[in-house]
Amino acid sequence: xxxxxxxxxxxxxxxxxxxxxxxxxxxxxxxxxxxxxxxxxxxxxxxxxxxxxxxxxxxxxxxxxxxxxxxxxxxxxxxxxxxxxxxxxxxxxxxxxxxxxxxxxxxxxxxxxxxxxxxxxxxxxxxxxxxxxxxxxxxxxxxxxxxxxxxxxxxxxxxxxxxxxxxxxxxxxxxxxxxxxxxxxxxxxxxxxxxxxxxxxxxxxxxxxxxxxxxxxxxxxxxxxxxxxxxxxxxxxxxxxxxxxxxxxxx
Numbered sequence: 001x002x003x004x005x006x007x008x009x010x011x012x013x014x015x016x017x018x019x020x021x022x023x024x025x026x027x028x029x030x031x032x033x034x035x036x037x038x039x040x041x042x043x044x045x046x047x048x049x050x051x052x053x054x055x056x057x058x059x060x061x062x063x064x065x066x067x068x069x070x071x072x073x074x075x076x077x078x079x080x081x082x083x084x085x086x087x088x089x090x091x092x093x094x095x096x097x098x099x100x101x102x103x104x105x106x107x108x109x110x111x112x113x114x115x116x117x118x119x120x121x122x123x124x125x126x127x128x129x130x131x132x133x134x135x136x137x138x139x140x141x142x143x144x145x146x147x148x149x150x151x152x153x154x155x156x157x158x159x160x161x162x163x164x165x166x167x168x169x170x171x172x173x174x175x176x177x178x179x180x181x182x183x184x185x186x187x188x189x190x191x192x193x194x195x196x197x198x199x200x201x202x203x204x205x206x207x208x209x210x211x212x213x214x215x216x217x218x219x220x221x222x223x224x225x226x227x228x229x230x231x232x233x234x235x236x237x238x239x240x241x242x243x244x245x246x247x248x249x250x251x
Contacts, residue, residue, distance in 0.1 A: 004045030004073070005029045009061050009199065011051055011219030013245030014081040014112040018139055019049040020248065022079065025143035032199075033060060038067045045146070046073030046102070048093075051219075052080050052109075055087030056168030057096075058217050059175060060200060065096040075149050077106035079142065081135075083114025086156050087163035094153070107153045108142045110135050115220060115243045118236050122243040132247065178233075179216020182223070184209075187230035194222040194231060 006028050008019035023030035028045055039046075050061045057065075057080075076097060080089050086109050094104045112135055113128045114120050123131070145152065155161065179202065184194070188210060195203045195210070202213040203222060210231075223231045224242045232238050 002041065002043045003028060004043040004047070004075075005031050005039065006045075006047035006049055007031050007033050007039070007064065008049040009033045009051070009058055009064075009217075009219075010049075011199075011217075011221045012115045012224045012243055013248045014110075014115075014135075015049045015051050017245050017248045018079055018081055018110055018135070019047070021136070021139050022047065022049070022143055022146070025140070026147055033064050035060065035063060035067075038064070038070070040070040042072040042074075044074045045077070046071065046075070047077045047079070047146075049079045049081070052082040052084075052086050052089050053175075053218065054168050054171035055085070055163050056089050056092045056165070056172060058219070059172055060217055062092075062096060062172075065093070065100055068097075068100045068102060071100075071102070073102055075105050075146075076102050077146050078104060078108075079139075080107070080109045081112050082109055083112060083116060083120070085160040085163075087160055088156075088165045088168060090153055090156070092165055092168060104153065105149070105151050106146055108138075108145075109154055110138050110142075112245070113243055115224060117220065117223070117240045117242075118233050122241040124241075128243070128246075132245075175218040176214050176216050178218055179212055180214065181234050182212045182216070182231060183233075184226075185230045185232065187228040188226075189228060189230075191227065193225055193227065197221055197225050 010016035090107045
């Protein structure tokens with residue numbers, strides 16, 4: 001049996017940072033979720049780290065878990081990063097794992113600066129630093145618990161524990177369509193950074209134009225990484241502070 005791996009999906013670096021730190025503390029390999037390379041075999045530890053999107057796991061994470069039936073894990077843990085609230089995220093994830101014949105042993109959550117600037121504002125840098133320090137401490141605590149194979153599902157507090165799961169699934173079903181509303185304006189220099197950094201290859205450069213496809217995860221990495229701030233969603237993100245986790249560099 002292999003020692004194990006942590007599989008992660010990350011938009012602006014919070015989940016990548018979490019997975020990276022846990023991997024170092026637990027001596028586990030850290031792998032970006034890749035739908036073309038689904039893990040198989042037997043692992044002592046299997047970790048999944050992802051951001052909360054609309055009170056649940058991102059679509060790509062749900063699809064990944066659904067294909068894990070061929071992976072045998074001795075100890076399964078999940079860590080969700082979030083900016084607002086988690087809602088039914090853990091319940092949804094646990095049910096998906098059960099369908100793939102995997103038993104969730106541990107689930108924790110870590111609060112980070114919110115990057116969903118379609119609806120919210122990124123906090124000022126001083127507050128970001130405070131939140132990142134708090135996140136680091138929380139991750140260290142979780143690493144010790146996971147190393148000792150603690151069995152614990154971190155629950156959501158009232159009233160957010162009452163949010164129906166159907167709200168997530170309805171919202172998540174709209175992400176692809178919403179992604180078509182992303183546009184690059186005249187400030188775009190065609191540097192290609194958004195094309196290279198899109199985690200699902202949804203952005204293309206065609207005839208010297210940036211074109212957004214229909215497989216968007218709405219992770220907003222393109223908005224936050226654009227050096228000219230030329231990518232925006234409708235009229236909702238212009239002039240808003242961007243955010244990338246300053247402790248990691250996303251390739």
